[in-house]
Amino acid sequence: MAVKDIMDALKGVSLEDLGLKENLAQLVKDIKLIGNDLNVLLYLPKAGLEDVLKRKVEEALSGVPDVKRIDVKFAQGAPQQSAPPPPMGQPAFTKRNVPGIKHLVAVGSGKGGVGKSTVAANLALSLAKLGYKVGLLDADIYGPSIPTILGLKNERATVNERNKIVPAEKYGIKVLSIGFMLPSEDTPIIWRGPMLMKALTQFLFDVEWGELDFLIMDLPPGTGDVQLTLAQNVNMSGAVVVTTPQDVALADVKKATSMFREVQIPVIGVIENMAYFVCPDSGKKFYIFGKGKTAEFAAAYNLKILGSIPIDPEVAQKSDEGVPVVVSHPDSEVARAFFGIAKLVAQELG
Ligand SMILES: Nc1ncnc2c1ncn2[C@@H]1O[C@H](COP(=O)(O)OP(=O)(O)OP(=O)(O)O)[C@@H](O)[C@H]1O
Ligand SMILES: [Mg+2]
Incomplete structure (x- = not known):
């Protein structure tokens, strides 16, 4: 059981009925599984879809073992395609210090x-x-x-x-x-x-x-x-x-x-x-x-x-x-x- 199974389950949910071309997994901005608690941050493509999207996440994951509590939150903005990582040695990324x-x-x-x-x-x-x-x-x-x-x-x-x-x-x-x-x-x-x-x-x-x-x-x-x-x-x-x-x-x-x-x-x-x-x-x-x-x-x-x-x-x-x-x-x-x-x-x- 892992985040992969969760993403696979979300991938299978089409959002055509809401007039969206993305599947549910493509709206995921962030996802965290800590113990049995799943926190999902979704992009909100249109205002007013909060409840229906939340319900779709819960339905899609009802059969996934180990997920007991689901908390869905929403973020503004559009889903982004993740860019491939730059090749080794190329300073195309910003390194951060870990605070403290x-x-x-x-x-x-x-x-x-x-x-x-x-x-x-x-x-x-x-x-x-x-x-x-x-x-x-x-x-x-x-x-x-x-x-x-x-x-x-x-x-x-x-x-x-x-x-x-x-x-x-x-x-x-x-x-x-x-x-x-x-x-x-x-x-x-x-x-x-x-x-x-x-x-x-x-x-x-x-x-x-x-x-x-x-x-x-x-x-x-x-x-x-x-x-x-x-x-x-x-x-x-x-x-x-x-x-x-x-x-x-x-x-x-x-x-x-x-x-x-x-x-x-x-x-x-x-x-x-x-x-x-x-x-x-x-x-x-x-x-x-x-x-x-x-x-x-x-x-x-x-x-x-x-x-x-x-x-x-x-x-x-x-x-x-x-x-x-x-x-x-x-x-x-x-x-x-x-x-x-x-x-x-x-x-x-x-
Ligand atoms: N100096 C040592 N003397 C005796 N046993 C050792 C010594 N160093 C490590 N071991 C034992 O060797 C085994 C492998 O050690 P360890 O798990 O630290 O290796 P590792 O490089 O982290 O392994 P992995 O690649 O699986 O992460 C462990 O059982 C450990 O207790
Ligand atoms: Mg080790």
Whole structure:
């Protein structure tokens, strides 16, 4: 169940009987599904059509599961055809600052599963422990994992009287994830292109973040539409890229680095995750995926290595339990690596 199903249902409603050539979906200016509440903003093509359009929306969506309450509002003006996004690197768009946020930092990677979300969460918490005001935004709309990592699986988003989304608070940071908007944990998300864009920008601009020193953003893996949308619409202070020291991961992280540079987002540095394993008995370090590969890559791309994080089974276990390692084991080698990275990020951004 997603906004796509709702739009599909609205698409099927002809407005010929009202003398309009558009279908109902084409009148939609904005649409938001928060939990079971659907807010629809429609263009009003003619005065006096409010009631009939409202009724048509309600009828069209009566069979759509998960929509319990429908609020229809109207906007003046004509429906617009959405323009295709400009090609990469072309400054045909205006980037906005997120109000109240000093530094917006994206955490990206080329490959999936290298520990991006783990790094984003622990980096945010480490910055908070250093005394900064911090927020964490889960921009991985395809596979949000921040709710699990921070033990916020049952959290649902609320909207305040100013119509702003209120982030959750956990372990001293503000947190928002698309996971908070879904009826249940296993709801698949199928967003239409323009909807995706809307949801993402809404996530930044329509949120009661307050004043923050850092907003850390967990991106989906790769160099897809989410990255581009954000890069084109939002002023970011910079990005950190996460990799593991394997050839397959490094090949992809090169693409991610090039993408950030192409869209003029400075790459603050690279974080090497799962870099080595410390034998608990002997304290000896084992470089499971090989040593020195990340350094070679960083040198070739003129990048700083912000830190190397060892593999530690505790990280995975505590993450699954909703307690990130810098909270559960602040004195561990892994946590110390995260604090070091946080200091460098803060230092790099001034
Ligand atoms: N240093 C580490 N030591 C041990 N396990 C780790 C470490 N870093 C991450 N993990 C584990 O690896 C798995 C993948 O991590 P995570 O979800 O953070 O990756 P990701 O890059 O965000 O993945 P995706 O591409 O799916 O978003 C998780 O189970 C996590 O707990
Ligand atoms: Mg992730």
